[in-house]
Amino acid sequence: MELDTVIREVQTALGITADGKPGPITWEAIHEHIIGQHALSVQPVEVTGGTVDPRSEACIITLHPRVQPYARTLVQRAAAAGITIEIISGLRTYDEQTALYAQGRSKPGSKVTNASAGYSNHNFGLAFDIGVWQSGKYLDDSPLYKAVATIGIDLGLEWGGNWKSIQDQPHYQLRPDWAKDMPESTMLAELRRRKDSGLAFYA
Numbered sequence: 001m002e003l004d005t006v007i008r009e010v011q012t013a014l015g016i017t018a019d020g021k022p023g024p025i026t027w028e029a030i031h032e033h034i035i036g037q038h039a040l041s042v043q044p045v046e047v048t049g050g051t052v053d054p055r056s057e058a059c060i061i062t063l064h065p066r067v068q069p070y071a072r073t074l075v076q077r078a079a080a081a082g083i084t085i086e087i088i089s090g091l092r093t094y095d096e097q098t099a100l101y102a103q104g105r106s107k108p109g110s111k112v113t114n115a116s117a118g119y120s121n122h123n124f125g126l127a128f129d130i131g132v133w134q135s136g137k138y139l140d141d142s143p144l145y146k147a148v149a150t151i152g153i154d155l156g157l158e159w160g161g162n163w164k165s166i167q168d169q170p171h172y173q174l175r176p177d178w179a180k181d182m183p184e185s186t187m188l189a190e191l192r193r194r195k196d197s198g199l200a201f202y203a
C-alpha cells in the first residue's frame with residue numbers, strides 16, 4: 001500500500017478531510033484519538049469585516065452575530081483564492097425545520113434532512129450553507145467544496161464534509177467553546193435548553 005493511501009485511510013477513520021497530507025489537523029486528530037486530548041489547539045485566524053454580495057448578506061443577517069463575520073470572511077477568502085461562493089442558507093426557524101423534515105415523510109418529495117425542529121444548528125443561527133459558482137453556474141457537487149473547506153477550517157469553522165455519518169459539504173457551523181468536545185446530540189440538547197430559557201448560545 002502506498003504511504004498516501006495509508007494516510008488517507010487514517011484520515012477517513014478519524015473523520016477528517018482525507019487529502020493524504022499529514023498536516024497539523026491530521027496530527028491533532030491522531031493525538032486527540034490516542035492521547036485523548038487536544039494538543040495543538042489550531043488557532044482560529046482573525047476574521048475580516050465588510051459586506052459581501054446581496055444574496056449572501058440576506059442569509060448572513062439571519063445568523064447569530066458571532067457567526068456573521070465568519071460567513072463573510074469565508075466568502076471573501078474563497079474569492080481571494082479564485083472560488084466564487086455565496087451563502088445560500090442561514091437561520092431556519094423551528095417551523096421551517098418542521099416543514100423541511102416533513103418533506104419525503106408526511107409530505108411529497110424526497111427526504112432533505114434527518115433533523116427535526118431543534119435538532120439542527122441552523123435552528124439557532126449557528127450554521128450556514130454555501131453554494132459554489134463557476135462561470136456563473138451553480139455547482140451542487142464539485143471538488144471546490146473541499147477547497148473552500150480548507151479555508152473554513154482555518155477560520156475555526158466546523159465543516160459538514162468532515163462528518164462521519166451524513167457528509168454535508170456545503171455546511172459550516174461555529175461550535176461554541178463549551179461544546180468543543182461534545183457529541184453533536186449533546187450540544188444540540190444544550191442549545192435547545194438555552195433557547196427555551198432565553199440564554200445566550202456562546203456564553
Ligand SMILES: [Zn+2]
Pocket residue numbers: 122127128129168170171172
Ligand atoms: Zn447546513
